Amino acid sequence: MLVNYELFNMSLQNKLIVAALCNGTVIDHIPSEKLFKVVSILNLDVYKNLITIGNNLESTKIPTKGIIKISDRFLEEDETNKISLIAPNANISIIRNFIVAEKRALTLPSEIREIVLCGNPNCITNNQSVTTKFHVLHHDEELMFKCHYCEREVKGDEVKIK
Numbered sequence: 001m002l003v004n005y006e007l008f009n010m011s012l013q014n015k016l017i018v019a020a021l022c023n024g025t026v027i028d029h030i031p032s033e034k035l036f037k038v039v040s041i042l043n044l045d046v047y048k049n050l051i052t053i054g055n056n057l058e059s060t061k062i063p064t065k066g067i068i069k070i071s072d073r074f075l076e077e078d079e080t081n082k083i084s085l086i087a088p089n090a091n092i093s094i095i096r097n098f099i100v101a102e103k104r105a106l107t108l109p110s111e112i113r114e115i116v117l118c119g120n121p122n123c124i125t126n127n128q129s130v131t132t133k134f135h136v137l138h139h140d141e142e143l144m145f146k147c148h149y150c151e152r153e154v155k156g157d158e159v160k161i162k
Helices: 005-012 032-041 077-086
Strands: 024-031 051-058 064-071 091-096 099-105 111-113 133-139 142-147 153-155
Touching (some): 024 032, 032 064
Antiparallel strands (some): 024 091, 091 099
16 A cells, blocks of 8 residues: 655644553653653553553643553552652543543642652661651752651652652
């Protein structure tokens, strides 16, 4: 079959076309520099179903964005909490039968348990079987986390996620 490439290209108006997701989760408006961190914390490198990842895409909200489409997977609350630590302004859409069934806004809880590791080697959480617990703080529009046990503060972009 012959295709007139010029007509095809002009009709697309230089838009990226990605197959629609039948069932699963779409994570959109991830800052480009954070995209692969989100991929890592969701363990998508070992996920066996279809995953579509786009990065450095144009955005009206942020300079460039990333998007992840995960087929047949619906995120749990602890997973969305992890994403909110990395990309608090990302959007999550749950897709069922090709339709957006639910939109979830990411919100940071005031307290985070079992997600963040304390960077203090002397902290009890690094030396005994104690669940990590951090309080979410905001200092001059910068996200900070404070360990409940040793009170060490860590900047949001320096946080280590389990």
